[in-house]
Amino acid sequence: xxxxxxxxxxxxxxxxxxxxxxxxxxxxxxxxxxxxxxxxxxxxxxxxxxxxxxxxxxxxxxxxxxxxxxxxxxxxxxxxxxxxxxxxxxxxxxxxxxxxxxxxxxxxxxxxxxxxxxxxxxxxxxxxxxxxxxxxxxxxxxxxxxxxxxxxxxxxxxxxxxxxxxxxxxxxxxxxxxxxxxxxxx
Amino acid sequence: xxxxxxxxxxxxxxxxxxxxxxxxxxxxxxxxxxxxxxxxxxxxxxxxxxxxxxxxxxxxxxxxxxxxxxxxxxxxxxxxxxxxxxxxxxxxxxxxxxxxxxxxxxxxxxxxxxxxxxxxxxxxxxxxxxxxxxxxxxxxxxxxxxxxxxxxxxxxxxxxxxxxxxxxxxxxxxxxxxxxxxxxxxxxxxxxxxxxxxxxxxxxxxxxxxxxxxxxxxxxxxxxxxxxxxxxxxxxxxxxxxxxxxxxxxxxxxxxxxxxxxxxxxxxxxxxxxxxxxxxxxxxxxxxxxxxxxxxxxxxxxxxxxxxxxxxxxxxxxxxxxxxxxxxxxxxxxxxxxxxxxxxxxxxxxxxxxxxxxxxxxxxxxxxxxxxxxxxxxxxxxxxxxxxxxxxxxxxxxxxxxxxxxxxxxxxxxxxxxxxxxxxxxxxxxxxxxxxxxxxxxxxxxxxxxxxxxxxxxxxxxxxxxxxxxxxxxxxxxxxxxxxxxxxxxxxxxxxxxxxxxxxxxxxxxxxxxxxxxxxxxxxxxxxxxxxxxxxxxxxxxxxxxxxxxxxxxxxxxxxxxxxxxxxxxxxxxxxxxxxxxxxxxxxxxxxxxxxxxxxxxxxxxxxxxxxxxxxxxxxxxxxxxxxxxxxxxxxxxxxxxxxxxxxxxxxxxxxxxxxxxxxxxxxxxxxxxxxxxxxxxxxxxxxxxxx
Numbered sequence: 088x089x090x091x092x093x094x095x096x097x098x099x100x101x102x103x104x105x106x107x108x109x110x111x112x113x114x115x116x117x118x119x120x121x122x123x124x125x126x127x128x129x130x131x132x133x134x135x136x137x138x139x140x141x142x143x144x145x146x147x148x149x150x151x152x153x154x155x156x157x158x159x160x161x162x163x164x165x166x167x168x169x170x171x172x173x174x175x176x177x178x179x180x181x182x183x184x185x186x187x188x189x190x191x192x193x194x195x196x197x198x199x200x201x202x203x204x205x206x207x208x209x210x211x212x213x214x215x216x217x218x219x220x221x222x223x224x225x226x227x228x229x230x231x232x233x234x235x236x237x238x239x240x241x242x243x244x245x246x247x248x249x250x251x252x253x254x255x256x257x258x259x260x261x262x263x264x265x266x267x268x269x270x271x272x273x
Numbered sequence: 274x275x276x277x278x279x280x281x282x283x284x285x286x287x288x289x290x291x292x293x294x295x296x297x298x299x300x301x302x303x304x305x306x307x308x309x310x311x312x313x314x315x316x317x318x319x320x321x322x323x324x325x326x327x328x329x330x331x332x333x334x335x336x337x338x339x340x341x342x343x344x345x346x347x348x349x350x351x352x353x354x355x356x357x358x359x360x361x362x363x364x365x366x367x368x369x370x371x372x373x374x375x376x377x378x379x380x381x382x383x384x385x386x387x388x389x390x391x392x393x394x395x396x397x398x399x400x401x402x403x404x405x406x407x408x409x410x411x412x413x414x415x416x417x418x419x420x421x422x423x424x425x426x427x428x429x430x431x432x433x434x435x436x437x438x439x440x441x442x443x444x445x446x447x448x449x450x451x452x453x454x455x456x457x458x459x460x461x462x463x464x465x466x467x468x469x470x471x472x473x474x475x476x477x478x479x480x481x482x483x484x485x486x487x488x489x490x491x492x493x494x495x496x497x498x499x500x501x502x503x504x505x506x507x508x509x510x511x512x513x514x515x516x517x518x519x520x521x522x523x524x525x526x527x528x529x530x531x532x533x534x535x536x537x538x539x540x541x542x543x544x545x546x547x548x549x550x551x552x553x554x555x556x557x558x559x560x561x562x563x564x565x566x567x568x569x570x571x572x573x574x575x576x577x578x579x580x581x582x583x584x585x586x587x588x589x590x591x592x593x594x595x596x597x598x599x600x601x602x603x604x605x606x607x608x609x610x611x612x613x614x615x616x617x618x619x620x621x622x623x624x625x626x627x628x629x630x631x632x633x634x635x636x637x638x639x640x641x642x643x644x645x646x647x648x649x650x651x652x653x654x655x656x657x658x659x660x661x662x663x664x665x666x667x668x669x670x671x672x673x674x675x676x677x678x679x680x681x682x683x684x685x686x687x688x689x690x691x692x693x694x695x696x697x698x699x700x701x702x703x704x705x706x707x708x709x710x711x712x713x714x715x716x717x718x719x720x721x722x723x724x725x726x727x728x729x730x731x732x733x734x735x736x737x738x739x740x741x742x743x744x745x746x747x748x749x750x751x752x753x754x755x756x757x758x759x760x761x762x763x764x765x766x767x768x769x770x771x772x773x774x775x776x777x778x779x780x781x782x783x784x785x786x787x788x789x790x791x792x793x794x795x796x797x798x799x800x801x802x803x804x805x806x807x808x809x810x811x812x813x814x815x816x817x818x819x820x821x822x823x824x825x826x827x828x829x830x831x832x833x834x835x836x837x838x839x840x841x842x843x844x845x846x847x848x849x850x851x852x853x854x855x856x857x858x859x860x861x862x863x864x865x866x867x868x869x870x871x872x873x874x875x876x877x878x879x880x881x882x883x884x885x886x887x888x889x890x891x892x893x894x895x896x897x898x899x900x901x902x903x904x905x906x907x908x909x910x911x912x913x914x915x916x917x918x919x920x921x922x923x924x925x926x927x928x929x930x931x932x933x934x935x936x937x938x939x940x941x942x943x944x945x946x947x948x949x950x951x952x953x954x955x956x957x958x959x960x961x962x963x964x965x
Contacts, residue, residue, distance in 0.1 A: 119352075122350075122351075122352075123351065126347075126350040126351060129350065129422045129423055129425055130347060130350065130422065165424075165425075166423075166424050167423060167424070167425075168423045168424065239351075254347065256344070256346060256347030256348075257347055259347065259356070260347050260348060260351050260353050260356060
């Protein structure tokens, strides 16, 4: 074989391996995100007004394309406290108008984001995102991804505005806890 | 009554063993009981404490676990290793926590912390049981707790706590319990040592008292009551028993005394009867012997009269004299036998004036004396006695006849005087005298003594025996003193109670007597100028005569020697006797005198106290007193008074005829013995022996 061929073979192999390795890592990250969403449901308190009735489920809305959605399906229907967890995936904004306790906006709907929050005047929504500045623009929790870990930021003022009670444990685990100052709300 | 309150330790082997044994038992009981109690208490306490401590620790660790779990749940949820590690590290700040392990949802060890790694216990790599539990593993308490939020379990927390501290604590407590037990036991031991005394001492004391009573047989001892408990009651019972025994013993003594006296009496009477029988026989023998002679003479005279009728006148005279002799003898015999009868029916109450009698006899015998060429003196005494007149006469006559018969020169004296407190009639003669070796037999065998006499013996044997018998019947003492070749004196002693009247005697009665006694046996016999008949070389009245007494007739002396030593306990003991009743006083003083006690007799409290003051050295050893002395005086007052005077308590006996129970009780209470009238000699004697 010519050296070039060897190099090519190895290159593609590496890419393949790298891809595989990367895939594994990717999957892990998605899994972690899913776990986080689930955990948020556990560590955040919604007041009774957030629900239609005492039997109403705890809705986790995934708006747009959410890759880790399949992992959340595993916990769909489990009990969080007294309520059932309900995972709702939709691309339609109207569906959201029924009310979500947790809302995750996929990447494809990112562009809509700045207006999005002004459009949705719901309260009691735990908004979770995964991009820079998410919490600065009205989001409550932002999931960050570092080299080996998944972490999150919390904007407590936004949380309070939404009428949510965040567990102190949760807050203590956040990488960053932000507050809204007068500058930010402009 | 003595108390046996001994405080010295006697070396009875039996006692020592007994002493140790009881004390040992007490100690044993107390120490064992205490030890057992302490052991049980300690054991219980130790076990209880251990359980409690373990429970406490468990609760403690469980609480810690809960707190840690709560703190860690978020971290576990979000898999934040750092926070989890930190939380677990915080566990080590608790001393007893040795190790903490946190497992994730799948049971894998997520984080752990260990104080000092050792091989006994370490975190498992895998732990699936998410339950709340605790267990003991290798001296570690292991608590597991699920880490959960709401319904979601994120992992399991396991904490292991070191139980060794618990064990140390338990050992500590055991140690302390042991020490405390030992100290308590020691204290108990010491206390018991001191206090067992109080239990054992009364028992010991009782034991000693019992031993003493057994060894000395003195039942008047009483044991001392030391404590007020069952032992005290035992002492009371014991004393009660002794009292009974003492009472029984006293009764026994009384009975024995009475029996002895009765025995003596019977012996005496038997001997007397025997003697009388012998006497009677002898008398008969003598009578037949004496009567033979006149009869013989009469036979001879009659035959002479037949053969020599010319001498009839002379012979008839002689015959008459013989008849006269026989008549006398018969009369004497008859009179003696009738006297016996009279004594039995107590017809002895003639009042005889000795003065008159002596005058009469003087007149009568003066002639005889003149005829024989002998001197005859009569020493008169103006006394009157109560007796059988003719018998008294016969006695004196017989003695005089005897004296005249056997005296060839010198003279005869008939005297009457007081000697040694008794009235006596004496017949002195300077006749043949009687040899010492036959003196005893003079009265006993009625033998005619003079073998080499010139005078024909004419019934002297019978005569003397009659004298003796008569004296006996009249209750006189007769005695004889004699020196062979020099002379004799026959003396009759008349007891005081037969005396009706005495010549006027001054108060210093005794002095007179003493004077009398001094001249005693130097009586002038014979014609004036003849030598005095001095029969007693030593003229001190109470000394023994040189000659032995012959035929002293008081038989009781012979029998007294058979009284056992038991009865001599009263000899020479000094006693006061007080009674206002003369007869009782006399009778009692006689009785006490018989028992050879040194008696002082008084008729009133005043005379008694007078004596006490005058002779303070003569301290009585006992007081016998009537209860009622005079109108107002009481015997008890006298006893108390004497007690004060002599500064000591004198044992006393009170004689009373009273039946008043209250007074008798009070007397008993004061420790004075009481005797009811009439007094039984046996009882009096026993009581006196008791109190002395």
